[in-house]
Amino acid sequence: MKAKITLLGGGSWGTALSKLLSENKNDVTVWLRDEKKCIELGKERINKKYLPNVKIPSDVVFTSNINEAVKGAEIILVVIPTQMIRGVLKKIRTENKSNKIIINASKGIEIGTMNLVSDIVREETINCTFAALTGPSHAEEVGLSMPTAITVACEDKNVAEKIQDVFMSTYFRVYTNDDVIGAELGGALKNIIALGAGISDGIGYGDNAKAALINRGIVEIARLGVAMGADVKTFFGLSGIGDLIVTCTSKHSRNWNAGNLIGQGYSKDEAIKKVGMVVEGISTTYAAFELAKKLKVEMPIVDAMYHILENSAEVKETVNKLMLRDKKEEKL
Structure with missing residues (x-):
């Protein structure tokens, strides 16, 4: 052995x-x-x-x-x-x-x-x-x-x-x-973005929206990671963008499935029940929201997911708010 x-x-x-x-x-x-x-x-x-x-x-x-x-x-x-x-x-x-x-x-x-x-x-x-x-x-x-x-x-x-x-x-x-911190954060935070990808698909948005969500999602993940002492390069490897892609695009993903149900109009609790397994991205959203506040890290997608899950924010209105934020350069 x-x-x-x-x-x-x-x-x-x-x-x-x-x-x-x-x-x-x-x-x-x-x-x-x-x-x-x-x-x-x-x-x-x-x-x-x-x-x-x-x-x-x-x-x-x-x-x-x-x-x-x-x-x-x-x-x-x-x-x-x-x-x-x-x-x-x-x-x-x-x-x-x-x-x-x-x-x-x-x-x-x-x-x-x-x-x-x-x-x-x-x-x-x-x-x-x-x-x-x-x-x-x-x-x-x-x-x-x-x-x-x-x-x-x-x-x-x-x-x-x-x-x-x-x-x-x-x-x-x-x-x-x-890079233990980077690997852990990449694996944990991608579940939040996967929930969002499922919501996007469930509500009927297209590939453009999901591609933008995945890309800006890895930026947010890396931003928090760097603030916590991780190596930014980790987030562009298997434990970062690799895990993010598979979780956001596969029907095997319980986080994508839960998000897809929420996008179709199910409540958070109804979605969890229908998936029938632990949906880590939901609890991680709450923890990441608090971490971002504590470390003063800008994470608009995480903020949006928190308000959808915790405050039952209307999805299309939340997306509109994300799209109409102040203009800025594309950077980390």
Whole structure:
């Protein structure tokens, strides 16, 4: 076995990554809160709700005992919604969350604290090395072994290269990067723009509008990133524009789907219910709105999305306000 790896979470992304890691001859355990679901997955080897067309390898272990799951693991791979991460890490006993490599494969910002996942991990673990696994990677395609390229961001180059070795396969290419903040922000903030792209499509706007939204969206993402100490070049790589493109243009994207429903006239809550999965872009919009205010960063698209979600602002009127803002040069 290459490495002993525990995944926290068994949704679509957790299922796809457990398959990949097992195929790469790693020792893989998946933790789920629901014991009944663990038994079902262990027996049937198919995640009917999230990836019904993907066969889970027979050597992937499922358990609902979190301390049993992480005990002895070299690597803990976090694949649960961002707003749940702190609470789940608190459940792990101190001796089981010390001196590990912790990889975050979720994409979001914690509401209230405005913390990135790297901050949460730093606060809730001891002597652990953090990495972010991010980039254009729909679970539906990875689960079917379709070619995918992503980035692992870690400040420790040796750890980044170890993770690269663990994940690399004939269909899963991994690049390394040392800009953790930039990679995390790119992965989190693109979900807000994807919501907007879905709204644009849902209301009936065309390709021109979506292209402008994607382009000006990456400018806003980079603007906030630079204010937080990230390298601007990161936002033009896989974890930035790469992830943004796929999330804004694919019907696999839960954020695009939620936005599309809102554009058609559904409420935020109705859209979430119909999507049937956590829509990270909604909670991230609230956190990014507060971060932008705190750091005095101009983010008009994020502002517009916040008012649509929080204040039920009328979409076409909101777009008109965006279009009629004061004239300016095109720059970062």
